[in-house]
Amino acid sequence: xxxxxxxxxxxxxxASLGARHRRERLFQVAGFLATTVGVVFLAIFFWTxxxxxxxxxxxxxxxxxxxFSESELAxxxxxxxxxxxxxxxxxxxxxxxxxxxxGRSDRRELNKLLSVGPSYAxxxxxxxxxxxxxxxxxxWVPAAxxxxxxVKENIDRNLPESQRPLTDQQIAWVDRLIERDALDTRxxxxxxxxxxxREPELAGIRGAxxxxxxxxxxxxxxxxPIGAAAAVYLEEFAPKNRWSDLIEVNIxxxxxxxxxxxxxLGLAVFxxxxxxxxxxxxxxxxxxxxxxLPVIIIAxxxxxxxxxxxxxxxxxxxxxxxxxxxxxxxxxxALPGMLNGAIIGxxxxxxxxxxxxxxxxxxxxxxxxxxxxxPATALPVQIYLWADSPERAFAERTSAAxxxxxxxxxxxxxxxxxxxxxxxxxx
Amino acid sequence: MAAMTExxxxxxxxxxxxxxxxxxxxxxxxxxxxxxxxRDAARPDKDARHSxxxxxxxxxxxxxxxxxxxxxxxxxxxxxxxxxDVTLEIGRNQVVALIxxxxxxxxxxxRCLNRMNDSIDIARVTGTITLDGQDIYSRDLDPVVLRxxxxxxxxxxxxxxxxxxxxxxxxxxxxxxxxxxxxxxEIVHVSLERAGLLKEVKDRLDEPGTGLSGGQQQRLxxxxxxxxxxxxxxxxxxxxxxxxxxxxxxxxxxxxxxANYAIVIVTHSMQQAARVSQRVAYFHLGTLxxxxxxxxxxxxxxxxLTEDYVTGRxx
Numbered sequence: 211x212x213x214x215x216x217x218x219x220x221x222x223x224x225a226s227l228g229a230r231h232r233r234e235r236l237f238q239v240a241g242f243l244a245t246t247v248g249v250v251f252l253a254i255f256f257w258t259x260x261x262x263x264x265x266x267x268x269x270x271x272x273x274x275x276x277x278f279s280e281s282e283l284a285x286x287x288x289x290x291x292x293x294x295x296x297x298x299x300x301x302x303x304x305x306x307x308x309x310x311x312x313g314r315s316d317r318r319e320l321n322k323l324l325s326v327g328p329s330y331a332x333x334x335x336x337x338x339x340x341x342x343x344x345x346x347x348x349x350w351v352p353a354a355x356x357x358x359x360x361v362k363e364n365i366d367r368n369l370p371e372s373q374r375p376l377t378d379q380q381i382a383w384v385d386r387l388i389e390r391d392a393l394d395t396r397x398x399x400x401x402x403x404x405x406x407x408r409e410p411e412l413a414g415i416r417g418a419x420x421x422x423x424x425x426x427x428x429x430x431x432x433x434x435p436i437g438a439a440a441a442v443y444l445e446e447f448a449p450k451n452r453w454s455d456l457i458e459v460n461i462x463x464x465x466x467x468x469x470x471x472x473x474x475l476g477l478a479v480f481x482x483x484x485x486x487x488x489x490x491x492x493x494x495x496x497x498x499x500x501x502x503l504p505v506i507i508i509a510x511x512x513x514x515x516x517x518x519x520x521x522x523x524x525x526x527x528x529x530x531x532x533x534x535x536x537x538x539x540x541x542x543x544a545l546p547g548m549l550n551g552a553i554i555g556x557x558x559x560x561x562x563x564x565x566x567x568x569x570x571x572x573x574x575x576x577x578x579x580x581x582x583x584x585p586a587t588a589l590p591v592q593i594y595l596w597a598d599s600p601e602r603a604f605a606e607r608t609s610a611a612x613x614x615x616x617x618x619x620x621x622x623x624x625x626x627x628x629x630x631x632x633x634x635x636x637x
Numbered sequence: 638m639a640a641m642t643e644x645x646x647x648x649x650x651x652x653x654x655x656x657x658x659x660x661x662x663x664x665x666x667x668x669x670x671x672x673x674x675x676r677d678a679a680r681p682d683k684d685a686r687h688s689x690x691x692x693x694x695x696x697x698x699x700x701x702x703x704x705x706x707x708x709x710x711x712x713x714x715x716x717x718x719x720x721x722d723v724t725l726e727i728g729r730n731q732v733v734a735l736i737x738x739x740x741x742x743x744x745x746x747x748r749c750l751n752r753m754n755d756s757i758d759i760a761r762v763t764g765t766i767t768l769d770g771q772d773i774y775s776r777d778l779d780p781v782v783l784r785x786x787x788x789x790x791x792x793x794x795x796x797x798x799x800x801x802x803x804x805x806x807x808x809x810x811x812x813x814x815x816x817x818x819x820x821x822x823e824i825v826h827v828s829l830e831r832a833g834l835l836k837e838v839k840d841r842l843d844e845p846g847t848g849l850s851g852g853q854q855q856r857l858x859x860x861x862x863x864x865x866x867x868x869x870x871x872x873x874x875x876x877x878x879x880x881x882x883x884x885x886x887x888x889x890x891x892x893x894x895x896a897n898y899a900i901v902i903v904t905h906s907m908q909q910a911a912r913v914s915q916r917v918a919y920f921h922l923g924t925l926x927x928x929x930x931x932x933x934x935x936x937x938x939x940x941x942l943t944e945d946y947v948t949g950r951x952x
Binding site for chain 1: 751753756758780781782783784785788789791793795796797798807808811812858861862865
């Protein structure tokens with residue numbers, strides 16, 4: 211009987227092999243395809259992003275021989291900048307290149323090639339060094355966005371005149387500047403040193419970057435300790451009963467609540483009730499903390515649950531108190547997982563814009579915030595604002611801002627991973 | 638179910654033993670009545686040698702100069718009656734082995750002795766256990782104090798993911814047993830020495846304890862336990878994860894330790910129980926069936942269940 215069965219088993223197993231192998235191959239192919247699709251879309255995403263955004267990191271500059279005239283800057287013999295017209299200085303320097311342009315309307319057209327930026331540059335220069343009065347200094351100042359776009363070939367000069375932002379005459383002027391070596395593309399420092407601006411050539415993401423930075427600082431400072439403490443309490447100390455079940459269900463639900471709801475909560479509680487200034491990183495950070503808390507709690511609880519019970523038993527068996535068991539053994543072992551939760555939560559917080567809509571972070575704010583209560587925007591909000599702007603030059607800046615956001619994210623995650631590795635290595 | 642365990646089920650107790658859990662809720666109180674537990678279920682018509690789970694524990698639950706006295710212990714995990722009316726005394730400098738098929742409650746009983754069941758929310762212990770005359774379940778006794786006096790070694794070696802030194806030093810540190818670093822060093826060295834591990838690890842005390850072999854890890858756990866200088870050591874199948882050579886070393890160690898400590902050891906190995914213990918307690922389905930001198934249990938058991946088990950007809 212037995213050997214007959216053995217024959218049969220062997221035959222049946224062999225007969226089933228073909229189907230099994232087919233299924234395995236099928237699954238492998240499906241898995242490979244799925245991975246490929248993912249990688250391809252990621253590649254497309256990065257490709258379009260970089261292709262569109264890299265040009266924003268450079269900017270066309272124009273050389274101006276600025277005459278710091280005494281009549282303008284020191285009409286009464288001493289330096290008096292209160293009524294000084296820096297624009298006029300910049301324009302007269304610019305017109306040096308075009309002595310033939312005399313008509314009023316032509317001059318106006320010409321001035322459009324010059325950004326409003328030079329006047330700030332001139333003011334800054336004279337404020338730093340009053341001795342410049344009476345001298346002529348050669349300065350490189352940002353050209354207007356339309357010039358920049360033309361130089362970067364983002365504006366097609368073969369289009370009919372009515373369909374492009376530059377007239378034929380303006381293009382001819384730009385070409386003359388190029389001939390005279392008065393134009394140069396340089397690294398776009400304004401992008402990283404300026405706040406937002408209506409003029410693309412002056413717009414920067416520093417304000418949004420600092421806003422996001424302050425918000426995340428508050429978020430990590432609040433959400434991680436509170437989330438970790440809640441997780442430790444729920445896992446290690448709280449009695450397991452109907453109430454703890456209810457709390458668990460609610461936390462899990464909270465993690466899935468649309469983020470804009472947290473914005474409404476923040477508006478009602480932090481701004482209307484607690485009267486924290488709107489648009490401030492403080493409010494943003496508080497709202498993002500609320501948003502991140504459930505994520506951190508869930509991840510931390512999972513990490514705590516994953517600590518082998520044998521370690522707890524060993525410590526209890528030696529007479530360690532509950533707090534000692536938790537702080538000497540459970541938390542150190544769960545910390546990498548908790549940090550993982552913090553990374554996920556912070557990444558989510560960095561990318562959120564919806565809750566910030568509600569608390570006034572979607573605002574045109576030019577100043578770079580220098581504290582937690584200054585008005586500020588955040589990176590994703592800045593991206594949204596720029597993506598909404600009609601100027602062609604903002605399109606590349608939008609992509610550039612996304613690249614910066616991703617870089618920020620990468621840096622943050624890298625720091626967290628290094629920290630996690632260090633914590634892990636101790637054991 | 639109850640009928641089966643009583644009569645026909647005895648020659649297949651391995652199968653009967655895992656059935657403990659489903660049995661308990663199905664039977665409830667009625668089952669208790671039928672199977673009987675101690676005083677209220679006297680059945681004079683049956684010979685003790687052939688009765689199943691009736692009657693009191695056979696043999697000698699008392700001993701001279703008892704150190705731990707457990708009286709009428711019942712343990713419930715929720716509705717599951719895991720230990721039924723167990724009374725047992727454990728003497729000073731005595732090694733008592735708890736044997737029995739899986740799920741018979743021997744580990745549960747062991748964990749009552751240092752209140753490790755406290756950490757399980759649904760566990761409920763009734764009866765009294767005294768350690769050197771002191772009620773260990775009394776409200777004024779913090780389990781921390783109890784566990785410093787009653788150490789425990791677990792089934793799976795569970796060193797902390799720390800250095801060998803820190804593993805052994807952990808207990809003394811949290812209890813503040815060492816006044817300074819030198820004293821702590823000495824405690825660590827003496828404990829490792831007594832656990833028979835010092836020679837192998839003295840040059841690498843800073844290396845992680847988890848890097849040792851299984852047998853070494855278990856001896857490290859023993860060293861960690863005796864570093865606190867307990868009066869009793871509980872061992873829950875300390876050799877089940879070890880090879881025979883490592884097992885022999887642990888058994889030698891138990892022998893040596895018994896000079897200074899009362900040791901209660903749960904084991905599945907009859908040979909181990911015979912080798913290391915002075916007394917053996919046989920558990921079956923939550924009941925303490927028989928307790929006696931080791932020699933008597935293995936040569937002349939009084940209860941049929943015990944006989945079946947030690948002769949290999951069960952388990």
